[in-house]
Amino acid sequence: MSYEAFVGHRFPPFSVDVDSWRLRFFARAVGEQDPLYSDPEAARAAGYPALPAPPTMAYSLLMDAGQPFRVLEVMGIDLKRAVHGEQAFTYHAPVCAGDTLTGVVRIADVYTKKGGALLFIVVDTALRNQHDAPVIDQRSTIVVRQG
Amino acid sequence: MNQLPDFSTLAVGDALPERVKPPIDRLQLALYAGASSDYNPIHLDDDAARAGGLPGVIGHGMLSMAFLGQLLTGWVPQRQLRGFSARFVAMTAPGDVVTCRGTVAARGEVDGEARVELELSAVTQDGRQVLVGSASVALP
Numbered sequence: 001m002s003y004e005a006f007v008g009h010r011f012p013p014f015s016v017d018v019d020s021w022r023l024r025f026f027a028r029a030v031g032e033q034d035p036l037y038s039d040p041e042a043a044r045a046a047g048y049p050a051l052p053a054p055p056t057m058a059y060s061l062l063m064d065a066g067q068p069f070r071v072l073e074v075m076g077i078d079l080k081r082a083v084h085g086e087q088a089f090t091y092h093a094p095v096c097a098g099d100t101l102t103g104v105v106r107i108a109d110v111y112t113k114k115g116g117a118l119l120f121i122v123v124d125t126a127l128r129n130q131h132d133a134p135v136i137d138q139r140s141t142i143v144v145r146q147g
Numbered sequence: 148m149n150q151l152p153d154f155s156t157l158a159v160g161d162a163l164p165e166r167v168k169p170p171i172d173r174l175q176l177a178l179y180a181g182a183s184s185d186y187n188p189i190h191l192d193d194d195a196a197r198a199g200g201l202p203g204v205i206g207h208g209m210l211s212m213a214f215l216g217q218l219l220t221g222w223v224p225q226r227q228l229r230g231f232s233a234r235f236v237a238m239t240a241p242g243d244v245v246t247c248r249g250t251v252a253a254r255g256e257v258d259g260e261a262r263v264e265l266e267l268s269a270v271t272q273d274g275r276q277v278l279v280g281s282a283s284v285a286l287p
Contacts, residue, residue, distance in 0.1 A: 022182070025178075025181065025182040026182040026183065028178060028182070029175065029178035029179040029181070029182035029183070029210075030179065030182075030210065030213040030214065030217065031168060031169060031175070031217075032217060034220065034221070046224070052225060054213065054216055054217075054220065054225070055213075055216035055219060055220065055225060055228060055231050056209060056212050056213045056216045056231075059183075059209055060182070060183040060184050060185070060209075063183060063184035063185055064184045080199060083235070084208050084209070084235055085234065085235060086232065086233065086234045086235065087208075087209065087212060087232065087233055087235075088230070088231070088232030088233075089230065089231045089232065090229070090230050091228055091229055091230065091231075094225070094226060139232075
């Protein structure tokens with residue numbers, strides 16, 4: 001099966017709310033000690049309107065929306081053969097509690113390595129906030145064992 | 148709050164203060180599963196992990212990347228961060244102590260602002276490299 005045909009495929013836009021409780025839960029889970037990420041007063045003192053989302057949190061917002069799995073589903077790939085190979089973020093503006101983000105997921109590239117034994121799927125997601133300003137671009141590379 | 152590094156003297160090859168995280172344990176993996184919405188059972192359930200050919204549960208790659216993120220935000224305010232990427236090169240397991248390191252790989256100007264490019268890595272207590280990454284930071 002030729003997966004290259006999926007390059008350029010765009011998924012319908014999704015929307016996700018950034019919740020203050022959720023950000024505090026994330027901070028606790030990763031052992032974050034800086035009160036900036038769990039105390040709204042500390043966040044305001046640092047110039048944020050509310051708790052800011054830490055640098056990798058936006059990937060979890062994609063997970064909330066079920067996005068990484070949708071790519072595999074559309075391509076007919078078994079989740080058990082897939083691993084997350086790389087993750088990249090480009091930051092345009094802060095994401096804070098109270099924001100509502102909208103994203104579009106696009107399959108940017110598909111290629112194989114090792115004579116086809118490994119399939120690489122590059123997925124781009126551009127996130128915008130409720131003011132329609134770009135906030136974070138994400139690129140996830142999924143590696144799939146084939147054969 | 149950490150004191151800001153002295154950016155005027157920052158040079159290629161300079162190291163960021165390294166960050167040693169407490170050992171990853173199953174409670175942390177359970178909390179991270181909930182907080183990140185990553186419910187893949189290979190991070191929580193030994194039976195599921197073994198069925199997938201693993202010796203037992205493994206840590207979330209994105210948890211280690213969050214640790215690397217803490218290295219960055221402990222060094223500069225997060226709003227200085229322009230880009231951050233990581234490649235997942237090995238797995239972690241409960242008990243692993245992850246140390247996050249960064250060095251200045253380049254200094255230059257991008258989009259009209261002074262930036263440093265950092266090389267990042269996360270390694271375990273036995274020297275296993277779990278993440279290789281990079282970040283782009285705007286100098287304040």
